[in-house]
Amino acid sequence: MRKHSSMWKSETAAFYFFISPWIIGFLAFTALPIFSSFYLSFTRYNISRPPVGIGLGNYAELLGDTLFSTSLYNTVYYAVFFVPLGIVLAFGLALLLNQKVAGLAVYRTVFYLPSIVPVVANAILWLWLLNPQWGLINMGLRFFGIDGPRWLGSMEWAKPAIILMSLWTVGPMVIIYLAGLQGVPQQLYEAAEVDGASKLRSFFSITLPMMTPTIFFTLITGLIGAFQIFTQAYVMTGGGPVNSTLFYVLYIFRNAFNYLRMGYASSMAWILFIIILVLTLVQFRISKRWVFYG
Numbered sequence: 001m002r003k004h005s006s007m008w009k010s011e012t013a014a015f016y017f018f019i020s021p022w023i024i025g026f027l028a029f030t031a032l033p034i035f036s037s038f039y040l041s042f043t044r045y046n047i048s049r050p051p052v053g054i055g056l057g058n059y060a061e062l063l064g065d066t067l068f069s070t071s072l073y074n075t076v077y078y079a080v081f082f083v084p085l086g087i088v089l090a091f092g093l094a095l096l097l098n099q100k101v102a103g104l105a106v107y108r109t110v111f112y113l114p115s116i117v118p119v120v121a122n123a124i125l126w127l128w129l130l131n132p133q134w135g136l137i138n139m140g141l142r143f144f145g146i147d148g149p150r151w152l153g154s155m156e157w158a159k160p161a162i163i164l165m166s167l168w169t170v171g172p173m174v175i176i177y178l179a180g181l182q183g184v185p186q187q188l189y190e191a192a193e194v195d196g197a198s199k200l201r202s203f204f205s206i207t208l209p210m211m212t213p214t215i216f217f218t219l220i221t222g223l224i225g226a227f228q229i230f231t232q233a234y235v236m237t238g239g240g241p242v243n244s245t246l247f248y249v250l251y252i253f254r255n256a257f258n259y260l261r262m263g264y265a266s267s268m269a270w271i272l273f274i275i276i277l278v279l280t281l282v283q284f285r286i287s288k289r290w291v292f293y294g
Contacts, residue, residue, distance in 0.1 A: 058267035079226035094177030115171030180214035
């Protein structure tokens with residue numbers, strides 16, 4: 001009994017010893033910043049001076065900040081359009097890549113390549129593609145007699161342009177859907193074929209229901225990622241024109257590092273956390289009605 005007890009203690013000590021680098025890293029670089037930002041959200045802090053407690057002052061100021069509401073609107077606009085379009089596009093590509101055709105590995109590689117290109121490099125590439133005068137997109141539109149918009153130079157088209165660029169990098173979502181499609185039991189399709197079901201009927205009765213858990217996962221992760229969009233707008237537009245691409249995280253960045261309003265930026269970060277948490281909980285609640293776990 002003592003032998004087993006001493007062995008258990010030594011194994012426990014070895015476990016904590018090997019996991020200690022992660023624990024230290026988590027406490028120093030994740031837990032501490034989280035609690036620090038929560039404390040700073042109730043203070044006025046500009047780095048050069050010690051934080052001064054102001055209670056709910058930062059949160060009260062947010063209610064009258066027009067740029068706060070503008071950045072929140074821009075982010076919601078982006079999420080509402082990008083997430084559904086990204087899911088539909090990725091799912092459609094996964095269906096195509098799940099077919100048995102020659103050169104399938106090449107096609108899969110081509111569709112995934114844009115996702116491994118750094119976001120900054122993607123942004124610079126799309127700056128050229130979206131150029132109103134000599135960009136390839138407007139040149140292609142002119143070929144068909146269509147006068148293309150100013151894209152990033154237009155208040156109406158700047159957000160759609162960034163959404164279009166983001167759709168170019170749905171490769172990881174395609175891989176997730178492809179894995180889900182390959183996990184659908186083939187005997188279900190064989191039984192449907194024996195019963196005389198068409199391809200379309202099999203898709204809506206077998207493929208789609210069996211893929212709902214995967215769709216739900218990409219919906220949650222896509223929504224979280226959409227509310228954290230930053231790099232594209234920071235590199236391509238800087239929030240312009242006229243704050244039409246001033247997304248929420250970009251406005252947090254401005255307050256923290258341009259205006260040195262760390263307390264105000266921390267309060268904005270916690271508001272974003274609450275928004276994402278509420279949306280995620282709502283999605284989990286609604287998922288009981290449409291997600292099928294076979």
